[in-house]
Amino acid sequence: MCLKVSSYVMGSYGIYFYAELESFKMEYENARLKCNAADERANILASEVIGLEDKALRLRSNELKLERQLENSQAEISSFKKPAANQHADQHPS
DSSP states (O other), X not given: OHHHHHHHHHHHHHHHHHHHHHHHHHHHHHHHHHHHHHHHHHHHHHHHHHHHHHHHHXXXXXXXXXXXXXXXXXXXXXXXXXXXXXXXXXXXXX
């Protein structure tokens, strides 16, 4: 009788531990899938960040080129204004 009881008790513990093991395996697999999904999202976001940084660099480069063009144009306008002002002063002495 004791042998039958102990094998029954051991059997029920075995089922319990098997169920716990299966539960742990499922939790582990879910965590692994979530981790893989998070890694994939991180890679996508990293690619987007790199693309945005490249775009920002191109825009800043264009901005600097336009600023130089504006400065050159303003300098050119100033160079035309000086002779025109001198010519006007020569034609209309005070």
